[in-house]
Amino acid sequence: MSAILGLEDVSYAYRGSHPGQLAVEGVSLDVVPGQNLGLVGESGSGKTTLLRMLLGLLRPTSGRVIFDGAPLDLRDRGQVRHFRRSVQTVFQDPYSSLDPRQRVGRIVGEPVRSLRIASGRAAEKMVAEALESVGLSAAVVSHYPHEFSGGQRQRIAIARAIVSRPRVLLADEPVSALDVITRSQVITLLAELGSRRDLTVLMVSHDLGVVGALCERTVVLKAGRIVEEGPTPQVFGDPSEPYTRQLLSAVPRLPQV
């Protein structure tokens, strides 16, 4: 199946960085429907820069972002609206990503309003449905974010991300701020949403355990370049790069009992 979203030989240099110093260098990747993709790497590997380019928040210094087979052009309003509806995001910290002064109903309904997908009753129905798919009651719409735990907030953030029925969810360390039990629940939720709502997740994480639990394919980044990629079992079980082996062996494991 053809890719929904991709990068074509993309490089990025931050302004003010030394000439020739690239945060991302020559990266190509595809988000293929039904194949959750994990982007793993340590701090400074360029994973967040990549994610920002995929979101259209940063323009590549060279190379192209491809959306539905065409280069993403942020001046093309029609394409951008379609893009915003199809590609949504969830951030790491469910405390800073939700506006504390807005009720949950308004937060989750925001994409529906701003993308002019629906209004009134139809919008309310979409919000209720999104909340129910993340395991929350539709009654939470009248509450404020501070009334919820970290795990519930991340569910609210996911509800906001899926309310426009996107095809791709870009998630930046979506569970690393969560407690262990909640973490496992949110991973299960993301996996379920994939099959129930035809949603493909691209997850950026430094936690290989979480990537192993959710992603069919894995890309390993180091210093702005892809050093290894492939089906997750292949990358994890039979890595070809010493760096990948180093990452894998560093993952803390439970004692065998």
Place this chain on the structure above:
Amino acid sequence: MNLLEVASLEVTSPDGVARVKDVSFTVAPGERIGLIGESGSGKSLTAFAIIGLLPSGVTAAGSIVLDGTQVVGAPEKHLVPLRGRVCAFIFQEPLTALDPLMKLGRQLAEPIARHQGLRGAELRRAVLEALEEVRLSDPERMAESRSYEISGGQRQRVAIAMALACRPQLLIADEPTTALDVTVQSEVLTLLDRLVADRGMALIFVSHDLAVVSRMTDHAIVMRAGEAVERGSIAQLLAAPKHPYTAAFAESARRIEADFAAAIDQGRDG
């Protein structure tokens, strides 16, 4: 004699909410113990209470005897001699332990000078040795750096060097690797494990991560909502948890681990 005896510890926040309830445990010299729990479980407050470092307004009741001194209700001047010499602390975020304006060498020199009474060239040599001991390459350059000029892993190594400077008998590490990358985490855990073993220190290792705790200690106390719900060997907490919360906690940790292990096995066979 036990190095630390915590009995019926209660910690109460300013609004009157009990954050730690009736927690008791002991640590013998050289013993290692894990405090496991999720956010809000009271594990960090328990750790802070041991050294009398509770946030203002938060009060402790019950008994904490550290190296023969009652910590609960003790005036600050009785606690100061315990800190660093008897018990030292490593925080999750090393920046909280480091002064951004002071060169790292000078910061490290302070406790070493106080504890070992060294000055001048001798003090300088001891500082460089302390930096070498935490496996920092180029200690000379590190001593001249400030905390914002070095990486997170390097900062945590410097924080460890500072914590160990006064040769404490008990080290309390509160999520010391949670903010670090996975490879750096692994290196810092290896370093801590070796230093604690070499010096025969006792260790209280506070973490939400069972796998990380299991690298440092065989025994742990599981905390939930301020209570110590279960204690035992990590193998037993995983294989035969008695409390339903421990069971749920272990199950979640195992599920993520199992998916990871399955991916690896599948790739090896394939």
